[in-house]
Amino acid sequence: MIQYLCVAVPALLAGLVQGVTGFGAGILLMMFYPFCFTMVESSAMCQFLCAVLCISIVWRYRHYVCFRMCILPLVFYFPVYLAAMRVAAGLNMDYLKPVLGIFLIVLAGYFILFDGKINISANPGTAFVCSALAGIIDAFFGIGGPTMVVYFMSVLKEKKTYLGTIQIFFMTTNLYGTVIRTLTGQLTGGMIPPLAAGAVALLLGAYVGSRVVDKIDIGKMKLLVYGVIGFAGAVTFIAGFLSPI
Numbered sequence: 179m180i181q182y183l184c185v186a187v188p189a190l191l192a193g194l195v196q197g198v199t200g201f202g203a204g205i206l207l208m209m210f211y212p213f214c215f216t217m218v219e220s221s222a223m224c225q226f227l228c229a230v231l232c233i234s235i236v237w238r239y240r241h242y243v244c245f246r247m248c249i250l251p252l253v254f255y256f257p258v259y260l261a262a263m264r265v266a267a268g269l270n271m272d273y274l275k276p277v278l279g280i281f282l283i284v285l286a287g288y289f290i291l292f293d294g295k296i297n298i299s300a301n302p303g304t305a306f307v308c309s310a311l312a313g314i315i316d317a318f319f320g321i322g323g324p325t326m327v328v329y330f331m332s333v334l335k336e337k338k339t340y341l342g343t344i345q346i347f348f349m350t351t352n353l354y355g356t357v358i359r360t361l362t363g364q365l366t367g368g369m370i371p372p373l374a375a376g377a378v379a380l381l382l383g384a385y386v387g388s389r390v391v392d393k394i395d396i397g398k399m400k401l402l403v404y405g406v407i408g409f410a411g412a413v414t415f416i417a418g419f420l421s422p423i
Contacts, residue, residue, distance in 0.1 A: 185211075185376040188207055189207065189376040190383040192380060194384070197387020197388040198387040207227060208224055209410035218271050221364075223369065227373065231381070232345050232346075233349055234381060236349050239341050239345060243342040244343045245346065250305045251305050251308070252309075254305060255310075258313035259317050259354070262313055262314045262316075263362070275417065279412065279414035282411025282414060283408050286408030287408070300329070312351070
């Protein structure tokens with residue numbers, strides 16, 4: 179029962195935040211899961227649950243997906259992710275918790291200071307850099323989305339097209355990661371029941387968030403989330419040094 183709660187409660191919160199702010203489910207999951215599970219298990223569960231969430235969002239925006247804009251980033255992403263997974267397999271990932279903490283702090287600082295203010299030119303070079311970074315971060319921590327947000331926001335200006343396209347990208351990469359992690363033994367049959375509960379909680383949270391979004395000040399909500407991400411990063415950083423597994 180404790181294992182189910184450790185998976186489902188963060189998933190419910192992550193889905194709620196995603197439903198209100200439109201982002202952050204994976205980041206919220208990785209704020210909590212490393213305190214209850216190993217880094218490998220946390221990353222694997224995060225990618226699986228994010229794949230489920232992306233499927234539901236892709237269905238909602240299926241008429242606005244621009245598939246051709248995903249081809250080049252995916253071509254770059256797949257080999258980099260696979261190579262990074264092989265590197266990660268040779269490391270004790272639990273000793274990288276301080277690195278995850280630093281990454282969460284940097285993410286919080288970026289969102290607070292630069293959210294929506296950075297634009298890049300859309301070309302093969304930037305597609306490679308953003309996709310490669312996403313692949314590496316996904317392989318180690320399961321939350322490589324922010325770099326692709328910067329890329330797709332620069333490429334696609336129409337909101338619904340952006341949402342549909344970036345979610346089809348995330349759906350594909352998270353499903354790819356789930357398959358790779360299953361084949362390498364990071365996702366096992368014993369994890370299916372708690373993950374099923376987590377998936378239900380995630381979708382329920384996202385639904386509730388989408389229903390109450392009009393009653394919440396999105397700006398203040400985002401600042402609160404950014405602050406929590408930064409705080410969780412600091413705690414993860416300190417805990418990683420005090421009690422490595």
